[in-house]
Each structure stands twice: as C-alpha cells, then as structure tokens.
Amino acid sequence: MTTTRSRASEPIDWLTWAIAALFALLYGPLLWHWVDGWLNKTISIEHEYFSHGLIGLPFAAYLAWQRRPQWLALPARSNPIGGVLMGLAAVLYLSNVTDCVNLSLPILLAGLCLWLRGVAGLKGMAFPFILTALATPTDAPYLITPYTLPLQAFIAGTAGIFLQIMGLSDVVVDGIYLRISGRVVEVAPYCAGLKMLFTTLYVGLMMLHWTGLSRSRSTQPRASGWRHSHQCHRQHYSQHHLELYARHPAGRRLSLVPRQLGRRSVQLFHVG
Numbered sequence: 001m002t003t004t005r006s007r008a009s010e011p012i013d014w015l016t017w018a019i020a021a022l023f024a025l026l027y028g029p030l031l032w033h034w035v036d037g038w039l040n041k042t043i044s045i046e047h048e049y050f051s052h053g054l055i056g057l058p059f060a061a062y063l064a065w066q067r068r069p070q071w072l073a074l075p076a077r078s079n080p081i082g083g084v085l086m087g088l089a090a091v092l093y094l095s096n097v098t099d100c101v102n103l104s105l106p107i108l109l110a111g112l113c114l115w116l117r118g119v120a121g122l123k124g125m126a127f128p129f130i131l132t133a134l135a136t137p138t139d140a141p142y143l144i145t146p147y148t149l150p151l152q153a154f155i156a157g158t159a160g161i162f163l164q165i166m167g168l169s170d171v172v173v174d175g176i177y178l179r180i181s182g183r184v185v186e187v188a189p190y191c192a193g194l195k196m197l198f199t200t201l202y203v204g205l206m207m208l209h210w211t212g213l214s215r216s217r218s219t220q221p222r223a224s225g226w227r228h229s230h231q232c233h234r235q236h237y238s239q240h241h242l243e244l245y246a247r248h249p250a251g252r253r254l255s256l257v258p259r260q261l262g263r264r265s266v267q268l269f270h271v272g
Helices: 012-042 053-064 067-074 081-093 096-124 125-134 140-167 194-211 213-246
Strands: 171-174 179-181 185-187 254-258 266-268
Touching: 012 053, 012 096, 053 067, 053 125, 067 096, 067 171, 096 125, 125 194, 140 171, 140 179, 140 194, 194 213
Parallel strands: none
Antiparallel strands: 171 179, 179 185, 254 266
16 A cells, blocks of 8 residues: 655755755844844834834745645746846845845745746745735835825824914924924924834735635635526426426325435425
8 A cells, every 4th residue: 555645745855945044044134133123223214114024024934834835736847037036136135235135035035936936936925925025124215205295294283283272372383393482393204104004004914815805806706606506506406396296196295305405305285
C-alpha cells in the first residue's frame, strides 16, 4: 500500500530556506528600524504616517503563510519581468537613499512572486503584497501636505469657535493661524488628520478582507443562481408527481416521498 503526500505537506526545499535567510539578512534591520521608529518616534514625520504597518505587516505575513499550500500547488513558472523587478530592487537597495531602500522591499517581493510562480503566484499573493506596499514608509505624505490647506483652515476656524465658547474672547482666527493673547498658534499640515485617515482606510481594508465582505458581491450571483436552480428542480418534481397521480385509480391516496425534497412527503387525494 502506497501513500501520497500533497505538495503543501512536503518539507520546504533548500531554495526557499536560502531566499528566506537572505531576505532576513537584508531586510531584518530595515524592518526593525521601522518598528523602532514607529514605537519610539525616532523616525521622520512623513514615515510616521505609515505606523499602521505595526499591525499590517504581521497580518500580511500571516495571510502569505496561510496561502502557502496554494502557492506550492502552482507550477514553477518564471516570468522575465520578475527578474527585472529583482534587479531594480537591488539597485534601489544599494542606492543608500532612504525612500529607495524602503521601496525596494515591495518591489523585491513582487519580483520573487513573478520569478518563482509567474503571474498566478503574484495574483495569489496580491492582498499581502498590497498590505506590504501600503505600509512601506515613503515621502508621499510630504507631497500631499500642500493640498491640506483648506482642511487646516477648517480646523483653525473650528478651534477658534470652541475657544470663544469657552470664554476666550480675544481669539482671532487668521487663515491657519490662531492668535490668543498675543501668541500665535499654527495648525500645521501634520495636524490635519491625515495620519488618522490613512490608518482608518488601511484598517478598513484589512477588516473587509478578514470578514469576507470584499468577496460577497462576487459570490452573491452564484448563490442566487443556485436558489433559482433549486426552485426549478422542486417545481419539476411536483409536476411529475401530479402527472403520476392523474393516471392513478380514483379514490386512492398516493404518497410520494422524493429524495430531492428531503423529508417532506406529498400526499395527493382524488376529489370527485
């Protein structure tokens, strides 16, 4: 008697261990720098906007590990674009520019997926990759700050109204500035709530995936189609039983219990 094992239950080969060890050696210090910066505020202000990575990166790693059986079931098919992305990641990593080194992480992950399993591998790891990319610190918030001026002015005006309600009558609102008793307080771009907005959207994306709501629309037509088929199935059997009864001698009771209707029985009586 022979037994077969699925590819998901086979031990990890030496190539996977080598890639994991090299990845930990190259990006372990970088990930630790991010975590330490987010926790102890030793990172730049722009990179603090990505502190949602404290929960997003472990969640992405968890999802990638959960999808390991599907990953191993895919054929080993290389895509040349994966090699290009890995080369680009190496160039960015060696540039010693902070943002370039950070961006090399998601680029390298995408390149590895394409190189080892092709487009199907990248699609299978799409959501963990998106979580990793959105948690990678860059200077993108700095590029957005010039467009937060209306929000800053709104916050300054709201704060001025509340201060006047509290009894501070000498409050003057001037654009994004508050003048209180000869002192000037500025509502900075980083106080406009963008960090909270980014974190809320990121956590909302995680919850949509965790609860399965993001896939409910794709499965709803399939479920409604099943219900329609089931109703047509039952109607067909009911019609068939009526035809059988029409041929049955009068005055006798016919009891039919079709398997497709479960435990329900259909009892028909002839009247006349």
